[in-house]
Amino acid sequence: MIEVKELSKTYGDKPVVNNVSVNIQKGKITSFIGPNGAGKSTLLSAVSRLIKYDIGNIDIDQQSISQWKNRELSKKMAILKQANNITVRLTVRELVSFGRFPYSQGNLTPEDIDHIDEAIAFMELENLENQYLDELSGGQKQRAHIAMVIAQDTDYILLDEPLNNLDMKHAVQIMKVLRRLVDELGKTVVIVIHDINFASFYSDYIVALKEGEIINQGPVDDIIEESSLKEIYDMDIPIKQLDRCKVCVYFG
Amino acid sequence: MSLESLCPMKQRYLLIVLVVLSVLSVFIGVTSLNISDITSLTDQQQQILWQSRIPRLISIIIAGATMAVGGLIMQQLSRNKFVSPTTAGTMDSARLGILVSLLVFTSASPMLQALTAMVFAVLGTMVFMKILDKIKFKDAIFIPLVGIMFGNIIGSITMFFAYQHDLIQSMSSWLQGDFSMILAGRYELLYISIPLLAVAYGYANKFTIAGMGEDFSTNLGLNHKQVVNIGLIIVAVSTSVVVLTVGLIPFLGLIIPNIVSIYHGDHLRKNLPHTAILGALFVLACDILGRVIIYPYEIPIGLTVGVIGSGTFIYLLLRRKAYA
Numbered sequence: 001m002i003e004v005k006e007l008s009k010t011y012g013d014k015p016v017v018n019n020v021s022v023n024i025q026k027g028k029i030t031s032f033i034g035p036n037g038a039g040k041s042t043l044l045s046a047v048s049r050l051i052k053y054d055i056g057n058i059d060i061d062q063q064s065i066s067q068w069k070n071r072e073l074s075k076k077m078a079i080l081k082q083a084n085n086i087t088v089r090l091t092v093r094e095l096v097s098f099g100r101f102p103y104s105q106g107n108l109t110p111e112d113i114d115h116i117d118e119a120i121a122f123m124e125l126e127n128l129e130n131q132y133l134d135e136l137s138g139g140q141k142q143r144a145h146i147a148m149v150i151a152q153d154t155d156y157i158l159l160d161e162p163l164n165n166l167d168m169k170h171a172v173q174i175m176k177v178l179r180r181l182v183d184e185l186g187k188t189v190v191i192v193i194h195d196i197n198f199a200s201f202y203s204d205y206i207v208a209l210k211e212g213e214i215i216n217q218g219p220v221d222d223i224i225e226e227s228s229l230k231e232i233y234d235m236d237i238p239i240k241q242l243d244r245c246k247v248c249v250y251f252g
Numbered sequence: 253m254s255l256e257s258l259c260p261m262k263q264r265y266l267l268i269v270l271v272v273l274s275v276l277s278v279f280i281g282v283t284s285l286n287i288s289d290i291t292s293l294t295d296q297q298q299q300i301l302w303q304s305r306i307p308r309l310i311s312i313i314i315a316g317a318t319m320a321v322g323g324l325i326m327q328q329l330s331r332n333k334f335v336s337p338t339t340a341g342t343m344d345s346a347r348l349g350i351l352v353s354l355l356v357f358t359s360a361s362p363m364l365q366a367l368t369a370m371v372f373a374v375l376g377t378m379v380f381m382k383i384l385d386k387i388k389f390k391d392a393i394f395i396p397l398v399g400i401m402f403g404n405i406i407g408s409i410t411m412f413f414a415y416q417h418d419l420i421q422s423m424s425s426w427l428q429g430d431f432s433m434i435l436a437g438r439y440e441l442l443y444i445s446i447p448l449l450a451v452a453y454g455y456a457n458k459f460t461i462a463g464m465g466e467d468f469s470t471n472l473g474l475n476h477k478q479v480v481n482i483g484l485i486i487v488a489v490s491t492s493v494v495v496l497t498v499g500l501i502p503f504l505g506l507i508i509p510n511i512v513s514i515y516h517g518d519h520l521r522k523n524l525p526h527t528a529i530l531g532a533l534f535v536l537a538c539d540i541l542g543r544v545i546i547y548p549y550e551i552p553i554g555l556t557v558g559v560i561g562s563g564t565f566i567y568l569l570l571r572r573k574a575y576a
Contacts, residue, residue: 050467074473081467087331088463089517098461101472106457106521132517152472 001026002047002156002190007056009042016042017053018212024205026155029182029189031199033223034209035233040192041160043209047190048079048158060156074102077156078149082164086133092144093129096120099151119151123177139170146177150185157181158190163198171195175202196237196248200224208232224248266529270313273536277312278305280543303436311439312431312539312553313532315498318445320531321452321524322487323505324512326377328463328520329483330384333513334396336505337377337491343500344403345376346492347423348410354419366441366496373488373495376406381484393569429499429554431539439497445490449528452486456520459483463518500554501535503561508534510568 002024009017017039024030024047032040045051047058049065058065060077068076078099096119100112108116120129123143133141142162149157162178163171179202181187193199199206199220206223208216216228223229224246229237237250279285283300285293293301323336330340337343349372353365380402384395414423452459461469462479469476494501508531509523516523535553538560542551 048471050470070470070475071473074471079467079471086464086468088328088460089513090460090519091517094517094519098457098472101457101461101474 001059001061002188003059004043004047005057005059007043007046007053007058009039009046009051009053015212017046020056020209020212020214022207022214022217024156024188024190026188027182027186028204029178029191029202030205030207031203032190032192032207032209033194033196033199033232034215037211038209039212040209044079044158044160044190044192045081048077049073050079050081071102074152074154076154077158078152078154079158079160080145080149080162081160089132089134091130091132092125092136092147093120095133095144096125096129096147096151099148099153102152115151115153119147122150122180123147138165139167139173142166142170142174143177146174150181154187156188156190160192161194162191163193163195171198178202196224196229196250200246200248221246263526263529266526266533270529270533270536273533273540274309274313277309277536277540280540281305304434307436307439308431308434308539309536311434311442311498312536314442314445315429315494315501316504316532316535317449317528318442318490318494318531319501319504320508320527320534321449322491324509324520324524324527325452325459325483325487326505327509328459328518329480330381330395331463331465332392332395333510334392334506335399336396336503336509337487338500338502338505339396339399339403340380341376341399341403341406342373342380342488342491343495344406344410346370346373346488346495347500348372348376348406349492350496351410351414351419351423354422355413355417362441362496366444366493369492369496370489373492374485377484377488378481381480428552429501429557430552431498432550432552434498441493442497444493448486448490452483453521453524455479455482455486456524460518460520498553502554502558503565504531504535504557507561507564507568511564 004020004022007017007020008015020043032044034040042051046053060068060073093116096116097108099119100108100115104112120126123146125143125147128136128140128144133144136144162174166174175198178189178191182189203220206217206220207214208223208228210232215232216223224239226237226239229248235250237248240247240249275287278301279287281300283297285297285300285305289297319337326335326337326340327333346369349369350365352372353368357364380399383398383402387395387398410423411420414420458474458479461472461474462476462483466476469479509527512523512527512530516526535557538556539553542553542556545551
């Protein structure tokens with residue numbers, strides 16, 4: 001379990017994350033939602049040790065993040081930020097192989113190679129494995145990066161806006177993969193996501209942030225609810241029930 | 253997997269060409285020296301061979317490999333295809349270091365000169381990387397321009413003090429690369445590069461990861477700052493060694509890694525040996541060309557590499573959109 005306790009982070013005099021406490025349950029998809037500038041990405045970056053926080057504490061499996069050795073933590077938790085700004089010319093397979101770096105420091109063992117093959121198969125990238133990343137589409141690139149994270153074989157997988165720049169088909173594909181990671185492999189997934197309908201369809205738990213503070217959190221059904229959404233986004237969002245899921249009609 | 257199995261084969265061809273040109277290089281020069289005489293050399297020929305031709309060949313190979321690999325590492329760490337020791341102030345800083353050592357320690361031993369040059373090269377390169385950190389506008393062309401300006405500022409400081417102390421002539425010998433002055437006893441400093449290249453190969457995977465950014469490195473449990481610093485020190489030290497013994501060889505660190513990257517990508521474990529061999533091969537070919545084109549006179553290597561290199565560089569710039 002990841003426990004965030006009274007966490008604050010300030011840039012200059014502007015508090016970006018203010019006194020946030022949240023528990024991230026194992027074996028679930030947790031979505032961070034909220035308007036722009038709510039501090040979602042900052043919170044995710046702090047949890048994944050990419051940025052330092054000012055006040056508070058983060059425990060990962062009962063051990064404070066500051067006490068984790070960097071390399072040990074990289075076998076426990078993986079973070080994927082926007083994948084499209086990487087310009088290095090690597091093949092898909094080479095990229096996925098780097099997921100094993102925390103274990104092998106680059107000298108791949110047969111066990112590492114099994115993990116790499118499995119990750120590539122899980123993301124259905126067999127046909128693309130020897131292609132260079134810069135020859136792929138945005139959706140394929142994103143899948144390659146997720147395959148790397150799968151090869152990294154961590155309990156926790158954190159993703160910052162994984163659907164950015166993807167069309168509907170690829171966005172759905174990525175969300176289904178995340179669902180399978182949780183349901184089939186028992187991973188814990190945390191995402192920052194803008195589209196509340198994707199959050200509604202695919203996540204188990206939602207944390208809503210606004211102006212650096214947690215404004216609401218709970219199981220999906222408690223958050224995807226008209227009064228709660230009005231509070232988060234300052235707009236009236238009608239909700240329609242569609243089979244077992246709720247759809248937010250936020251277009252007007 | 254298929255790509256990896258292809259690589260060693262092509263590498264083998266490159267090595268064969270390198271060996272052929274190496275043999276050729278030893279037997280080109282004003283004093284005639286024929287392969288057929290190799291078993292019955294006169295004393296004078298023996299001396300030419302061991303005092304001049306072999307040292308020249310060795311220094312060409314080491315300098316070529318070092319500059320190419322230096323460029324490769326810098327491009328990876330700065331995440332920019334157009335950064336190299338010549339476009340990041342590294343070489344200019346090394347020259348400033350040489351001047352300082354000449355001024356401060358009036359009769360500086362080669363070792364002391366080398367050390368000062370290395371320290372300055374490391375510091376200069378780190379200042380450039382700091383500037384790089386601060387620049388928000390990370391355009392592929394803008395960054396090397398900043399590096400060239402930075403190098404020129406350091407170069408003019410060097411020139412200013414060199415004028416004041418009548419050291420212009422001794423400084424200009426480090427301006428243009430030249431292998432004709434290489435003799436036994438004057439190039440051995442270059443051997444420092446060999447262990448550094450070996451260390452660079454050991455760090456190849458880490459450099460590749462560092463090239464994907466700080467967040468990416470942290471995710472994989474890699475200390476990004478430490479790896480970048482180690483890379484810069486390796487580049488700066490080996491570059492200083494080349495500047496001290498051979499002089500400045502422009503464009504090499506720029507074009508060779510870019511060519512290799514097109515065919516073999518940016519996985520350093522895979523393309524570092526390739527880059528080293530191609531760098532050595534390129535300098536060797538340019539050197540042989542420079543020696544035969546106006547025989548019995550010689551064109552300095554800085555010029556041949558500069559002309560061929562700048563042409564190739566323009567070509568790379570024009571086709572940049574296709575791959576960079």
